[in-house]
Amino acid sequence: MHDQSNGNIEITQICLLAGKIMLASGAETYRVEDTMMRIADAYGYENSHSYVTPTGIIFAIDGAVSTTRLFRIATRSTDLQKVTLVNDISRAITRGELSPEEAYEKLKRVDNANLAYPVWLQIVAAAISSGCFAIMFRGTWPDFLPALIAGGIGFVSFIYVHRLIPIKFFAEFMAATIIGLTSYFCYQTGLGNELDKIIISAVMPLVPGLVITNAVRDLMAGHLVSGLSKGAEAFLTAFAIGAGIAFVMSIY
Template sequence: MSQPAPSNENIAQVCLLAGKIMLESGGETYRVESTMNHVASAFGADHSHSYVTPTGIIFAIDGSSPITRLIRISTRSTDLRKVTLVNAISRRISQGELRPDEAIRELTAVDQNQTRYPVWFQILAAALASGCFLIMFKGLWADFAPAFVTGGAGLLALTYFHRLLPIKFFAEFLASLLIGAVAYLFVRTGLGHELNTIIIGSVMPLVPGLLITNAVRDLMAGHFVSGVSKGAEAFLTAFAIGAGIALVLSLYAGGYAA
């Protein structure tokens, strides 16, 4: 016995949920639109349209019972595991393995899954990465430990300040300020040797690499609104990091001159 054709309402619900998860988890705009259109086509809605920006998704289906839906995106992070899971569900839908109700259940489980690396592990990884970046930028092995501590302290500060006041750029400014101050203290006490390389290695975990990459890819794909907005966000993040470090360096230069 053949299954009844899915309604446009259910198709739109599946597409919007998939797009929401991908966009909130760091997926590129063109990839989100492509996934939504492929899912809709797999369910028989060949005349679907999606418009995605970093802050919202508009999805519409033409036909005898047209439907248009809008969903707001208020939070964005980096969780490429969820993007991979949504892509896997999308492929199963295209192969006819999932009905809309089954797809909604699986996507909802992915959306509600908050399993991530614990904060202590993220801080440890950032600290280790900072030390490795210092060596990559031709720093001294004697500065590995100062960069390790400074990078870990920077991510810890970013996490704490973002929870205290959820303003991303303010938290990044304060975290970079702390990184510069800790690096300066290491050099001042003689435990560190090259201030510049310690700072460069320590701020690397804060650099918005994914934002820059997605901005360039969206611009190349013709999504100028998303590309420019993500580029602006990356620029503001870089400015916040640079401003915090510049403040410390200016104070350091003044103290050194004195």
Template sequence: MNDTAAVDEQEPIEVCLLAGKIMLQSGAETYRVEDTMTRIANALGLAGSHSYVTPTGIMFQSDDMRWAKLIRIVERTTDLQKVAAVNDVSRKLTSRDVTAAEARSLLMDIETSRHAYPVGLQIAAAAISSGCFALMFQGSLSDFLPGVLCGGLGFLAFILLHRLVKVKFFAEFTASFLIGIVASLLVMAGIGRELDKIIIGSVMPLVPGLLITNAVRDLMAGHLVSGLSRGAEAFLTAFAIGAGIAFVFTIL
């Protein structure tokens, strides 16, 4: 009987932590994660809840707990559909449409669900957008197809390498290096005209736009640790992209 009561007491805490974990892994801002966890805790009757969120971990405690609970965040990606789904569960809890057990089941389904878009569609979107970026940066029409090819190959290389090697810097460096090599070869073969426009357009899908946005928003919201760490991650990503392209110009 005591074991059952203990499980029932832990369930609201697990719901809060699972919601925060999914949101943080899917690219949500720090203040949004903390606000959602607080709203869920209030809806589940956890008085005086406190959460401390960083890009690599979440610490949660309420007045009913004798100790804080910590979970680690290892993988981070961009999936705003999961963020919206967790927010929907939070609203249902606040309006008492679901119980804690039902909310936990919904969150577990959200966590195990696949990305909203298949990998093939992501690569196709990256390729087409790369060609459009090449045109947007005042490239010629003959630079569109090289931009599509370089952008698609670069994004494919990034996905495959990131699966094999968990060091994101290496995957981004290698992808940008491949983009530079392929773009240079295409221009030498006369398929493309302006090398700089092709390269700039092709690396745009790798640019850490969401990281930079979240870093600025976290800093403005007063989350200095998260803001600085996200900013450092965005800087390393930008450095990896630039270093890969610079290495191509060095060897050619």
């Protein structure tokens, strides 16, 4: 009985680690729960239960001793490559290709890996996408450059303000304010023709598209708590962006 308990605890740790990586990397709630239960089932524990919210995971295996675990998710980001790697490991487990020890080591490597793109590349991508959005929103080609400049500066401010003050709402508000000021300056100096197109294009890298998508998918899957909480998070981000732009427009 003692050995079985230790085995259950080990499998619980594997499931929790997989769920933690996926949830912290932007995966949907139902996908996290499904992956954890599939891993437990692959190792011979068919009756497992998982309850996932955007800020925590609870996981238990029926009949096991002291295996109900709670894991707190403090920070969340978007890293779909880690989600893909965990999915690959989960599929290998279900095919019987990985022992518990091998699976846990692979998951630890994924968890510790820094797979994010360099900051300079993120800034360049945000700037170029802002310029491209200006054209996509039927702006004129003279609006491409000011949108590119405003989008790049706004994303830089978001990254570094968030490092100084780890409150996402404040960082988004400041980034939107700087985007509004930069866009207005470019418009006044004759670099752009349509101020509204420049501003809308420049704030697009800040828009929480993945959060909105996951909120809708969780609601459709019946995860009401997660869906509503992610929807509230997306609303706060949209409000911060709108408030920052409105603050600049109210000045000028």
